[in-house]
Amino acid sequence: MVIQAQPDISELAGLIDNIAQNDGDYDTPIPALKFRRCSSTTDPMPCIYGLGLVLIVQGGKRVTLGDDVFDYGAGQSLIATVDLPVVSYVTRASSAEPFLGMWLELDARVIAQLAAEMEFAMPLQASTTRAMSVETLDEGLKDALTRLVRLLAEPPLIPLLAPLIQQEIVVRLLSGGHGPCLRRLVAVGSPSQQIAKVITWLKQNYTENVPMDDLAAKAHMSPSTFRQHFRAVVGMSPLQYLKNHRLQDARQLMLNENLDAGSAAVRVGYESASQFSREYSRLFGEPPNRDIRRMRESTWARDGHRY
Incomplete structure (x- = not known):
């Protein structure tokens, strides 16, 4: 070797x-x-x-x-x-x-x-x-x-x-x-490229409530094949990916535009403020208001989408 x-x-x-x-x-x-x-x-x-x-x-x-x-x-x-x-x-x-x-x-x-x-x-x-x-x-x-x-x-x-x-x-x-x-x-037509196209679409339309079957159709795959390939590329399900993207963007809205949690939740497509707060706490470890206070005191407060 x-x-x-x-x-x-x-x-x-x-x-x-x-x-x-x-x-x-x-x-x-x-x-x-x-x-x-x-x-x-x-x-x-x-x-x-x-x-x-x-x-x-x-x-x-x-x-x-x-x-x-x-x-x-x-x-x-x-x-x-x-x-x-x-x-x-x-x-x-x-x-x-x-x-x-x-x-x-x-x-x-x-x-x-x-x-x-x-x-x-x-x-x-x-x-x-x-x-x-x-x-x-x-x-x-x-x-x-x-x-x-x-x-x-x-x-x-x-x-x-x-x-x-x-x-x-x-x-x-x-x-x-x-x-x-x-x-x-x-690679034209490869499963990875088809998934990448869906991810690009989700990035631009993440506030919409889109049935997973419709996303599978965009990738020209059956729903089960789509979920399998999506998880292989991204490491999580399409629903988890969409949820994660919404929460990340909501965090940036609260940091950069001083939105309150309720307004940020609506902006990223949540209909329930309590569901938003639960899922936010699960991802970031703290409720929105407490997390944003901590982030504003942090050196990396505006680093949510960087490397």
């Missing part, structure tokens, strides 16, 4: 450390690229991971998706291919060696275009797997990501070079360990 060597990510860690000098999240002049620094471990936080690449350059993290647990650390990357409700938290961090991570949003259209132009040694098996994977960083991908971060020091060149490096990163992801996960996202 060939053991993959761990790439040297010290330069990348130094570049991010120079930018993210205090705890928090950092946007960059490259819109798809963000950084995070955290000097201590964090409590488990329900959030939504969208289509993108997470790379840890220092420290460690745990992400749970349904019954699956993903533990990863420095030099490892995680890919999510659809919007996934997860529980995420930093497991290794200190003031001396803070957690440092980067997030790169990916474009499904770019992935589809490049995948169509590439030749792959192994054909893609017609199966459905989790829309999330963890891999050790390889040398080529590390080099491309480092060049993208270095580019932040040359603002005039960003509009010209950043899109080219981002395309290179997608090519390297498609040809590496994350490749099968990404290819299933864009």
